[in-house]
Amino acid sequence: MTPEIENVLEQLRAAEQPLGIAVSGGSDSMALMILAAKVGVRAHVATVDHRLRPEAADEARHVAQEAARLGYSHDTLVWTGWDGQGNLQDAARRARRRLLSAWAAERGISTVLLGHTLDDQAETVLMRLSRAAGVDGLSAMSARRFDHGMTWWRPLLGVRRATLQRVLRAEGVNWVSDPSNQDAKYARVRMRQLSPALEQAGLSGEALAQVATQMSEARAALDHAAATLGQQIVQQNGAALVVQSAPFWQAPPELRRRLFLMALDWLDPVGYAPRGTSVAQALADLQAGRATSLANVLARPRQRALWLYRTPESVSDLKCPATEIWGEKWLARSLSTETSHAHDLTMRALGPDGLAQLPQTPEKYRLRRALMVEPSLWQGPRLVAAPTVVPHPDWQIECKKTWCDNCAGILSH
Incomplete structure (x- = not known):
């Protein structure tokens, strides 16, 4: 076992149990299930069948058989909500979270393991770079995140996919390959295809993952500063927030933006931030003394303060x-x-x-x-x-x- 794998095993041993494990049948999540079983983790396994490929049902059965061999229960969660509109990958990702969170709640599970690897982290950084992302975007994926009422844990973010596949070969365990992982119409696949050339040029997956770690630390520091400012200049008035105008506009632009987003999320916790251009325009309107709205929140300058509150319609x-x-x-x-x-x-x-x-x-x-x-x-x-x-x-x-x-x-x- 490599030091990276040993580190994962040690974290799994120490984890509060039972755990949920999301297993698609691919090499990353299959290896995660194998590693959990190696250290005797009490867990339940779930596979999401998006009903987008005819092979998906057989892949879920393969996971169920391997889970049973390891002594784990298994459930297949079926998504039937795709209407052919919008971003398929984003819709499927959101559906997985909804299905898995409901499944975990029924099982009394507070933490679900996800099989994202160092390769996934590096690809995410490249995707965000291509979109000129800032600190938050380059923070990429966090090892732990609380969402949908539970903790989502990615213990494999420091492990390369090739290392996990060697583990599976040593155990004699097969995995499935989703053909969409080779389809260059998806941005992640295009980034994956660039990786060998980037590695050869000296930009390794490890280096990109380190960028994500450093940006995550910077993000935490900025969030801390914004929250400190929020304690000092924002007052809750019933269901509204009242922000002192002078210290708000005197703060650095990035702290203003973060504090504004924190306020929006408290007022209307939809789980994702508005587009950066929309946020910038809303702040420009407020600084010019104009009332504005963003998603389901109204913001209005009044008597040396900014009032923020949900729209009555929402x-x-x-x-x-x-x-x-x-x-x-x-x-x-x-x-x-x-x-x-x-x-x-x-x-x-x-x-x-x-x-x-x-x-x-x-x-x-x-x-x-x-x-x-x-x-x-x-x-x-x-x-x-x-x-x-x-x-x-x-x-x-x-x-x-x-x-x-x-x-x-x-x-x-």
Whole structure:
């Protein structure tokens, strides 16, 4: 075993179990399953069949047979959502995450292993370079990432694919080859085909992976600085964020951009950042004193501050029982035993109807459209309470993930 493989084995031994292992049947993920079994990891295995190739079902059966030989359970997860529109690889990647996260949750698994290798990391850096990516893009793939309610772990990022294939040959284990991995219409394949010439010129996969590591460290430092700034100049006002204008515009442009993206993600956590050109235009509008919108967030300069809040349209249909969390953040709590009938109530955005029913006028400094997206409790068409707007003696609506929590979470990493 090479030092890189020994390092992977040591990490697997120390991991909290059980683990999930995503295995396509290719050499990388098959080797990952073999290595996990070598150190007695308790795990469950899943294969995603995208129904894009007729061979995929046989490949999933091959994985199932090998998993059974190793003493692992196996499930095949089928994706049927491709409508032929948009970016196929991106759609398939998102579908895999959704299917695997649901499967892992059902199995009581908090960490899923992915078989990405040093070669994949190097190819990702080359792809991002071709798009003139900055620090974040060149950070490429992280070894661990929390998303869809669980941790995705890539323990093989320091191992070459050829090393893993030698492991499989030594174990007498076959793997499958996806023909799309040879199709030059995909950017990743074109980068893979360039690799031998780049290696010969001195730009090795190891060097590219090291670039990703260094950019990841730079990214973490910038995120830390942006979160520190966010603690100092951003205040949560109900469901809105209020940013002090002067220190925001005095900050370096990259910190402004990161803080703005952090605010967008807190307000509307869609899991991906808007295009860089859209972010740049939104910031230019704000600096010129113009209100702007980006995705589902409105941003408006007002009284030496920038107000950011969800668009009323984006939350108008968002409803849930008052006993559940609304908008991924808000939870109602009864302050009186006489009014503990939360199961009879619905939580939704205040909206224009709720504004009209408020028992008193909110503070003048608060924006009307920002008030419309505040969480509120309803009994049919009747507003019961909107405690984040007007205090209520019987009800409180708590934010389960405050802006301060968000900044503290970044600073703790």
